[in-house]
Amino acid sequence: MDIEKVDRxxxxxxxxHSAIIGIMQDVQDIENYLPEETLRYISDxxxxxxxxxxxxxxxxxxxxxxxxGRHTIKVCCGTACHLxxxxxxxxxxxxxxxxxxxxxxxDRMFSIETVNCLGACALAPVVVVDEDYYDxxxxxxxxxxxxxxxxxxxx
Amino acid sequence: xxxxxxxxxxxxxxxxxxxxxxxxxxxxxxxxxxxxHEALKPxxxxxxxxxxxxxxxQRRLVTSCNFPAAVxxxxxxxxxxxxxxxxxxxxxxxxxxxxxxxLQTMAKQMGTGLSRFKTREANECILCGLCVRFxxxxxGVGAIGLANRGVDREVATPFKMASDVCIGCGSCTYICPxxxxxxxxxxxxxxxxxxxxGNCSLVPCPNSYQCETCQIEQEFFKDIxxxxxxxxxxxx
Numbered sequence: 001m002d003i004e005k006v007d008r009x010x011x012x013x014x015x016x017h018s019a020i021i022g023i024m025q026d027v028q029d030i031e032n033y034l035p036e037e038t039l040r041y042i043s044d045x046x047x048x049x050x051x052x053x054x055x056x057x058x059x060x061x062x063x064x065x066x067x068x069g070r071h072t073i074k075v076c077c078g079t080a081c082h083l084x085x086x087x088x089x090x091x092x093x094x095x096x097x098x099x100x101x102x103x104x105x106x107d108r109m110f111s112i113e114t115v116n117c118l119g120a121c122a123l124a125p126v127v128v129v130d131e132d133y134y135d136x137x138x139x140x141x142x143x144x145x146x147x148x149x150x151x152x153x154x155x
Numbered sequence: 156x157x158x159x160x161x162x163x164x165x166x167x168x169x170x171x172x173x174x175x176x177x178x179x180x181x182x183x184x185x186x187x188x189x190x191x192h193e194a195l196k197p198x199x200x201x202x203x204x205x206x207x208x209x210x211x212x213q214r215r216l217v218t219s220c221n222f223p224a225a226v227x228x229x230x231x232x233x234x235x236x237x238x239x240x241x242x243x244x245x246x247x248x249x250x251x252x253x254x255x256x257x258l259q260t261m262a263k264q265m266g267t268g269l270s271r272f273k274t275r276e277a278n279e280c281i282l283c284g285l286c287v288r289f290x291x292x293x294x295g296v297g298a299i300g301l302a303n304r305g306v307d308r309e310v311a312t313p314f315k316m317a318s319d320v321c322i323g324c325g326s327c328t329y330i331c332p333x334x335x336x337x338x339x340x341x342x343x344x345x346x347x348x349x350x351x352x353g354n355c356s357l358v359p360c361p362n363s364y365q366c367e368t369c370q371i372e373q374e375f376f377k378d379i380x381x382x383x384x385x386x387x388x389x390x391x
Contacts, residue, residue, distance in 0.1 A: 036314055049291065051300025054313040058302040065314070 001031050001038045010045055017048050020056055024063055032068040069104045069111035071149050074128040078117030081125040085138075089125055090114065092139035096146060109150070162230040175219040175230055176204060184232050186219055187241065187261065189248075189332050190283035195292055197221035201283050202244050207231040216240060242267045252279050255333040275306075279335030282308055286327035286336060294326050 009026045013019035020042075027038055034057055043050040057063045075090045090101060093112055097105050104111040120126050123135030127145065134145055158171045165182045174197055179186050189201035199218040206219045209229040216236065231237065242265045249258050250272040258281075262268055284301060287310060291297040298321035302311040312318040328336045 039313075049297035049300070050313040051287070051291075051297050054311070055300050055302055059304045 001027065001035055003041065005030060006038055006041055007045075010042065015046055017046060020046070020048065020053060021060070024053075024057060028063060032070065033064040033066060036065070067104060067108060069108050071109060071130055072111045072113055073146075074113045074115045074118070075101070076116075076118050076120070076124070076126040076128070077114045078121065078124075080117075080121035084124040084136075086125040088139050089127060089137050089142065092142045093127075093146075096142055110146070158224060158226045158228075160224050160226075160228040160230060163232055169224055171225065172223040175206060175208070175217070175222050175224055175228075178224055178230065179206075179219060179232060186232055188220060189281060190285060191220040192285060192289070192330065195285070195288045198284050198288060201248075201281065203241060205237060205240055205244075207234050207237050238265070241265060247272070248281055250274055252281055252333060253277055255279055255281075255335075257332060279333050280310060281333055282310070283332060285330045285332065286310060289326050289330045294322070294324055296320055296322060296324075298322075299327065 006027065009023055012026070013023050023042060024034055024039075027042075028034055031038070039053050039057065040050065042048075043053050057065060073093055075086060075093060077086045077090065090112075094100055097110050097112065099105055099110075099112060101112045101114050115128075118126055118128060118133075120133060120135070123133065125137050127134045127137045127142075129145065129149060134141070137145075156171045157168045159166055159168045160175075160178050161167075162175075162178050162182050163184055165184075167178045167182045169178045169181060176186055176188070176191065176197075186204045186206065188204040190198050191201075191204060197220040199221040202218055204219045205216045207230070208215060208217050208222070209231075210225065210227070219230075219232075245258065245262045245265055246267045249255075249262050249268070251274075252258055253274055254277060282301070287299055287301055290299050298318040299310055299312055302309055302315075312321075325338050328334075328338050
């Protein structure tokens with residue numbers, strides 16, 4: 001990651017130790033994950049122990065230390081979605097992309113995540129791609145949804 | 156400011172805000188702990204040191220290693236409730252680490268043993284955090300830390316790679332109450348001070364302790380001098 005960008009993020013947070021979560025969120029917004037060298041650089045600049053940073057980075061599920069795809073597909077597997085057939089949707093997504101849940105495609109286009117309730121139970125089963133919610137998803141719909149994001153990134 | 160508290164019927168004077176365990180020590184009352192150490196900041200992770208406290212008419216269980224003493228506090232260290240809670244804690248720790256002698260004897264003393272719960276995976280670490288805190292607070296290195304959460308929580312080096320800051324002092328092996336960090340000399344990789352949890356590979360001196368002529372030592376001193384110089388120039 002660009003050192004200048006990291007410096008700008010650090011400056012925005014005034015090099016405060018207490019802002020470490022915010023700093024890492026900003027880094028992840030840009031890179032989609034937390035690169036090791038960036039964390040080492042942050043540790044150096046903040047004079048904060050790397051073990052502390054690693055602790056926080058591994059504690060929160062929102063942070064990822066491995067590269068993620070450009071689009072994150074969140075398949076809700078909460079109670080309501082589970083009853084409405086979320087497992088079939090997850091199967092279909094995995095089959096279409098040839099990866100398992102919590103993995104990323106080789107071209108780093110998609111990552112699959114399972115979540116345990118998005119608070120949108122009335123829309124069950126729900127699939128969220130980036131910030132877009134898709135309600136009442138059936139396995140047959142998955143290909144159409146994914147192809148939209150494929151064609152969008154080609155544009 | 157000194158405050159007086161009543162602990163098991165004894166009146167004891169201690170500093171306001173000092174942990175209750177200090178009062179117990181003054182009164183000569185033994186409180187079992189696993190994560191407390193005088194040289195370190197209290198952490199309160201093992202919860203074995205719980206005592207019953209009556210404050211402002213409220214009766215509750217608190218961890219004595221980090222609960223601040225206040226005026227008019229009444230403390231009981233050996234009530235039935237305390238004993239039962241401690242028994243439960245030891246029992247649960249024993250489920251996690253069934254092979255640790257210290258926990259076995261503790262369990263025996265408290266009248267419990269390995270019983271109703273299933274052992275998931277035998278482990279020797281109770282996550283007391285002593286090694287992590289000692290490395291950071293006393294040694295001042297911070298080579299190891301805690302990572303992940305919930306059932307996956309563990310002691311680890313950053314990115315789970317051989318640490319490049321570990322000085323191989325062995326403090327973590329010394330302070331570990333269950334003995335799950337061991338010093339092992341690794342003959343395959345001489346001159347490399349690396350740290351692996353559960354298998355801490357640290358090497359004896361390759362230059363037979365001739366510190367005056369040793370390259371490693373000289374570089375270390377150079378580093379130290381540079382750091383001191385930097386620190387002084389910053390201070391002025």
